Amino acid sequence: MxxxxxxxxxxxxxxxxxxxxxxxxxxxxxxxxxxxxxxxxxxxxxxxINRLPLRGIDQTRDGLRIGALERMRDVAAHDLVRRRYPMLAQALEASASGQLRNMASIGGNLLQRTRCGYFRDVSVPCNKRAPGSGCPAIEGENRMHAVLGASDACVATHPSDLAVALVALDATVRLRSRAGTRDVALRDFHLLPGTTPEREHDLRPGELVTDVIVPDLGWASRSVYVKIRDRQSYEFALASAAVAVRRDGDTIAEARVAVGGMGTRPWRLPAVEAALAGRPAAEASYTAAAEHATDGVRPLRHNAFKPALMRRTLVRALLELERIR
Amino acid sequence: MTESYGISRRELLGRSGTVAAVAATVPLAVADTAPARATTGEVGVRMTVNGSVTPLTVDPRETLLDVLRERLHLTGTKKGCDRGQCGACTVHVDGERVVSCLTLAATLGGSRVTTIEGLARGDRLHPLQQAFIDHDGFQCGFCTSGQIMSAAAVLADGRARTDDEVREQMSGNLCRCGAYPGIVAAIQQARKEAS
The missing domain is CATH 3.30.43.10 (Uridine Diphospho-n-acetylenolpyruvylglucosamine Reductase, domain 2)
Structure with missing residues (x-):
């Protein structure tokens, strides 16, 4: 070091x-x-920053506020989180290991770096780590890499489960700098790699994440996070889906859908949400809507399985939702 | 085992090799509460390790794992991957299990650290230690202190009851010998004894 x-x-x-x-x-x-x-x-x-007063999980005018230094384990265990946003608790509990969940903060979870093996190996090129040096993943070992949002410069997957559930819930991050405080929608906070994969989020120099705000969404009490991986625990997602549905009788009135393991950032799927709205809450609707999940996918040599896996993961998540209450 | 020779394996290795860096703990207490302390060099930390107040000055790059092993000679905590992936270095900080290889010692002023050496009561083994022996919860033993420290936290948490729940909660501790069936059986024995 x-x-x-x-x-x-x-x-x-x-x-x-x-x-x-x-x-x-x-x-x-x-x-x-x-x-x-x-x-x-x-x-x-x-x-x-561990002793700074950036803690607490409480209801505010803007929604549920989670202090950036709250640990993953404490957020997952919190009663308000479990009751109102089960997908958040499930995403957290499907992440990392017990030890790491005790250590890792919520702010840090959103800022965690990709697990791309080339990024982590300083002996090889990587545009994210050493801009302009090249991307060995595009032609190399890319089974775990992104099929959505990639560029010719970078195909690294965003690794956070929590961020997928938060982006489905329209969460915002509160940022503090010398200039003051500002709120940024999580959806806009993580950046696409484009030609500047070294820029991963909309954080200005010296700016600190102080809180995460989850807006009230009553029907998110009916939500799930489904994560598919190579082993059952302590592994990053091959595909994951955060899904919430508001039903009006047997009809889907509204849906929130985001997926992980797929994109270069947490990936919200408005086209799938639109395709679900107004349809009967039944498998045929889920399968039809899931077709829109793979609009614009660009599979690589080793991850051509991902689009089909993503559609099936989405359908499975929607079916699991039916079993709640 | 090693007591019968009156010398630990590590002492033997140290004496016969070139590892003469005994580096006694430097008893230099520095207030941890000093605000906005900046340093490029050493940082004063006063942690409580297995019940003993332990003032140290550390290089900010030193991990808790290295401090425990190299400075305090508490070598029960093992260095496996040193990347937070295997769980061999699991200890408790303020009662919660963490991987000591990703914990910078400089951040631990005022913290209470418990290692595998702090688990037994005198000569009386912790129920989990006894259970690991009873069920052959290890083969080479390298991951065992991490497994036991992790399991102690899982039992204290109290949520894992079925074998599958134990496996899920213990997934951060890898065993390359594959002693998992014995590990799960040992944890279940200790859980039932405690309830």
Whole structure:
């Protein structure tokens, strides 16, 4: 690990006061410490923010507020989260391991880096890690890589389960900088790689995620997160689906649908939502709507299985929803 | 086992090899509560390790795992992958299981750390330690301290009851010998004893 300057700011204002380049915020450390060991990330200055008052899970005027330093385990266990947004709790519990869920923060989960093996290996090129050096994944080992939102520069999958459920719920992230506070829709927070895959989110220098806000959505109490992976636990998604449905009798009135393991960012599927609305809540409707999930897919050599897997995962999630209540 | 020789395996390795860096813990207490402390060098931390207050100065790059093993000579905690993937280095920080290889020691001022060495009461093994022996919950033993520390937290949490739930909660601890059936049986025995 490279040397760095270690600081422990006493207040949030202190933490964002000096947005020097090469500064990293340290929360749970499950991404940052790992990548510093690999020298994929080499911050000159590390700010330990763990004692800042960015905690709490509470109901606010804007919806459920989750402090950015809340740990994955505590959010998954929280009564309000479990009752109102079961897909959030399920996405969290399907993530990582018990140890890592105790450590990793909610803010850090949204900022975690891709698990692309080329990104993690400093001996090979990677446009995300070393802009302009090339992307070995496009022609290389790409079974786990993205089929949606990729570019000629980068095909890395966004690894977060939580972000998939949050994007389905129209969550926003609250950001704090020297200039003040702003809210950004999570849907716009993660960026497509395009020609600048090193830019992963709409964070300005020195800006800190302080809260995640989940708007009220009564019918999200009927929601699920289904995750398909190579082994049953402690593995990233090959395909996942976060689904909520509001029913009017036997008809689907509204739906929220997002998928993971597929995109270069958490992937909301408005075309599938539109195709579900007004249809009978039955398997035939789900199968027909799921066809729209793969609009614009671009499979690579080793992941041609993903579009079909994604459609089936979606149908399965919608069928599981029927079994609730 | 090693007690009968009056010398631990590690001491033997240290004496016969070139590992002479005994690096006694530096008793330099620095207030952890000092606001906005900045340093490029050493950081003072005062943690409680297995019940003993342990003031240290650490390089900010040092992980809890390396501090436990190399500075405090608590070598029961094992370094497997050193990347947060295998669980061999699992310890408890403030009562919750974490992987010590991804925990920077500099962040732990005021924290309470429990390692496998802190689990037994004197010569009396923790029920999980006894259960792992009873059920052959290991083969080579390298993952065992992490398995036991992880299992202790799972039992304290109390949500895992069926074998499948135990497996799910224990999925962050890999065993390359494949002792999983014995591990699950051991955890179930300890769970039933405790209830």
């Amino acid at each position: 490279r040397e760095f300057r270690f600081e422990r700011p006493g207040t949030v204002a202190d933490a964002v006061r000096r947005p020097a380049p090469g500064t990293a915020f340290l929360a749970g450390g499950t991404t940052l410490v790992d990548l510093m060991k690999l020298e994929v990330m080499t911050p000159a200055r590390v700010l330990d």
